[in-house]
Amino acid sequence: MNHDHQGVFCPAPSEPVAGPSSAFWVVVMGVSGCGKSAVAQLLAQTLGLPLIEGDDFHPPSNIDKMQRGIALADADRADWLLILGAELARCCDGAVLTCSALKRSYRNTLRSAVTDLRFVHLAISPAESLKRVAQRPGHFYPPSLVASQFEALQDPAGEPGVLCLAGDAALATLVQQAHVWLGRTNATCAE
Numbered sequence: 001m002n003h004d005h006q007g008v009f010c011p012a013p014s015e016p017v018a019g020p021s022s023a024f025w026v027v028v029m030g031v032s033g034c035g036k037s038a039v040a041q042l043l044a045q046t047l048g049l050p051l052i053e054g055d056d057f058h059p060p061s062n063i064d065k066m067q068r069g070i071a072l073a074d075a076d077r078a079d080w081l082l083i084l085g086a087e088l089a090r091c092c093d094g095a096v097l098t099c100s101a102l103k104r105s106y107r108n109t110l111r112s113a114v115t116d117l118r119f120v121h122l123a124i125s126p127a128e129s130l131k132r133v134a135q136r137p138g139h140f141y142p143p144s145l146v147a148s149q150f151e152a153l154q155d156p157a158g159e160p161g162v163l164c165l166a167g168d169a170a171l172a173t174l175v176q177q178a179h180v181w182l183g184r185t186n187a188t189c190a191e
């Protein structure tokens, strides 16, 4: 059992957390460069929810591996996904999480942490992903790993609680579409 930063009582992360009926948890997912951080930041801001940046929770060994151009394996991602699930569960009133969540089993690990977890999948082409990743000087993730993201990706379309969006649309459009899907049509979305 634990408490979040506001002292709200939370069940242990081993049981999926169910919040107030107005609460929801959203994962913005997809391959490298698809726009997870950009969209999630706006979404969290306009929904008034905390933002959890999944990349901030990778152990140094994972960052080191990616920096050296080695794709993460299932075993590298296992503990990271459990930690992200615990972070979601810690936010009793909901949260927006950025996480690649490339495989169904990864999404199911996150689903086991909170009830009715939603996923917004930003789908982009390998060419667009490569272009965006190559344009990020100083970022730890190398363009040489982009192909491995698409090899690992299992399309979440058809799974429960999933919205698939074209990640090359304008940011404001993407956030607006997510709001409508979440039933929050009145919120204003800034570009």
Ligand SMILES: Nc1ncnc2c1ncn2[C@@H]1O[C@H](COP(=O)(O)OP(=O)(O)OP(=O)(O)O)[C@@H](O)[C@H]1O
Pocket: 030, 031, 032, 033, 034, 035, 036, 037, 038, 039, 055, 098, 132, 133, 136, 141, 167, 168, 169, 170, 171, 174
């Ligand atoms: N809808 C969009 N249209 C045009 N450019 C975008 C869009 N979304 C994001 N970008 C740009 O693409 C780049 C990658 O975006 P972002 O960092 O949000 O992706 P990401 O999925 O979080 O990547 P990673 O997981 O690799 O960190 C950034 O330069 C960002 O400004």
Ligand SMILES: O=C(O)[C@H](O)[C@@H](O)[C@H](O)[C@H](O)CO
Pocket: 031, 032, 033, 055, 072, 077, 099, 100, 101, 102, 141
């Ligand atoms: O599961 C993964 O392979 C990783 O989370 C990657 O997606 C990177 O962390 C991200 O792309 C960095 O930019």
